[in-house]
Amino acid sequence: MSVKVQITIGKILGLLVALGYAVAMAVHEGGITLQLFKFCVVLLFPLTLIWFPDELGSLTGYIGHSGHIDTGTPPILVSIMGWLFLVGLPVLMYVLDK
Numbered sequence: 001m002s003v004k005v006q007i008t009i010g011k012i013l014g015l016l017v018a019l020g021y022a023v024a025m026a027v028h029e030g031g032i033t034l035q036l037f038k039f040c041v042v043l044l045f046p047l048t049l050i051w052f053p054d055e056l057g058s059l060t061g062y063i064g065h066s067g068h069i070d071t072g073t074p075p076i077l078v079s080i081m082g083w084l085f086l087v088g089l090p091v092l093m094y095v096l097d098k
Helices: 009-029 034-051 053-057 075-097
Strands: none
Touching: 009 034, 009 075, 034 053, 034 075, 053 075
């Protein structure tokens, strides 16, 4: 299976937002720490949703105990969910850290 990625303004903006979060956390933590590494790993989830909405939205089939997915998800909904996670997760992590 070949994945062809078209670079769009939205994808670049998502990457810049994630990099901004990472730089801000590095400054806040005083350098590269384990917390920063964990945060960057968490940021990969929304970036994946933003960068590959077509591929992820088209996934169907058996998903374990929950059953069977027989229809795809529109790519725009996958991308929107990625943006919600990209904006919401860092805020939630900051609030829960306090």
